Amino acid sequence: MIIVTGGAGFIGSNIVQGLNARGIDDILVVDDLSDGHKCLNLNDADIADYMDKDDFLARIRAGQDFGRVEAIFHEGACSSTTEWDGRFVMQVNYEYSKAVLDWCAPTRVPLIYASSASVYGMGPTFREAREFERPLNMYAYSKFQFDCHLRRHMHALEGQVAGLRYFNVYGPREQHKGSMASVAWHFYNQLETAGRVRLFEGSDGYGPGEQQRDFIHVDDVVAVNLWLFDNPQVSGIFNVGTGRAQSFNDVAHAAIGWHGAGGIDYIPFPDHLKGRYQSFTQADMGTLRAAGFEHRFTPVEEGVPRYLDWLKDRGL
Known part of the structure; x- marks a missing residue:
């Protein structure tokens, strides 16, 4: 069996799809379906079972045997960067992740978990080292603390543990995320309703829409x-981006080109984001490449149209 926490969410449901594509369906999905819309991410997936996240936590803390578990993909978390209830975020993200690690470690079950590029704060260096980590919100802090927890215990762990610092992920099955969905999703909806997309005016020395992020298609994350x-001998904390920063204008032009018409409206930069907005991110991919990963990453010029085709095909 393979366990995917957050398996009804954005990245988790795509991992389930990736496993299905390999013919693997002995999958336990763990999630919180308080928002039942997330079930739509699994309506074309084949899984063995579903379990609520609180039930799963209780069972692993009790040391329950789930039979032979090949790996846990731990994607479940409170992913809102605007959530400031620190007790809640630390319980759901940090304490939960520690419990999963404590369950995996004695039996050497591989654990591949979601960290975040948000641990780097404003940057400008995005390399997996403590001196470059300055989280600016509770979500980022919770991810940062678990990475630190892993570093303190890595020497004693015999099974695989890999933390993945996702950069700006976009692609299928994110429609439930609302305001936290990618700009590609928002551009798609803005073009469908108004025929134009909205971007921030210049900030931090960047021109209108020229702020740059490392945008990565969810297929590449999978x-x-x-x-x-496939490589359980590889452990560590790894950036997961393309290694190339592209502007929001690049994403907008890719979406407009797919739509066949449209324009860009630049709106004032919000006061509440000043000093807390990443105007530039670019993953240093040296660590993952050195570990042996040779996959070609998808530029937005290819990834955005492919994603928007998917949305259109499903009438979203």
């Missing part, structure tokens, strides 16, 4: 996860 699954 490829990294499955490569680690």
Whole structure:
């Protein structure tokens, strides 16, 4: 069996799809379906069972045997960067992740978990080292603390543990995320309703829409996860981006080109984001490449149209 926490969410459901594509369906999905819309991410997937996240936590803390578990992909978390209830975020993200690690460690079950590029704060260096980590919100802090927890215990762990610092992920099955969905999703909806997309005016020395992020298609994220699954000898904390920063204008032009018409409206930069907005991110991919990962990453010029085709085909 393979366990995917957050398996009804964005990245988790795509990992389930990636496993299904390999003919693997002995999958236990763990999630919180308080928002029942997330079930739509699994309506074309084949899984063995579903379990609520609180039930799963209680069972692993009790040391329950789930039979032979090949790996846990731990994607479940509170992913809202605007959530400031620190007790809640630390319980759901940090304490939960520690419990999963404590369950995996004695039996050497491989654990591949979601960290975040948000641990780097404002950057400008995005390399997996403590001196470059300055989280600016509770979500980022919770991810940062678990990475630190892993570093303190890595020497004693005999099974695989890999933390993946996702950069700006976009692609299928994110429609439930609302305001936290990718700009590609928002551009798709803006073009469908108004024929134009909205971007921030210049900030931090960047011109209108020229702020840059490392945008990575979720298919590439799945490829990294499955490569680690195939290579259980590889452990560590790894950036997961393309290694190339592209502007929001690049994403907008890719969406407009797919739509066949449209324009860009630049709106004032919000005061509440000043000093807390990543105007530039670019993953240093040296660590993952050195570990042996050779996959080609998808530029937005290819990834965005492919994603928007998927949305259109499903009437979303």
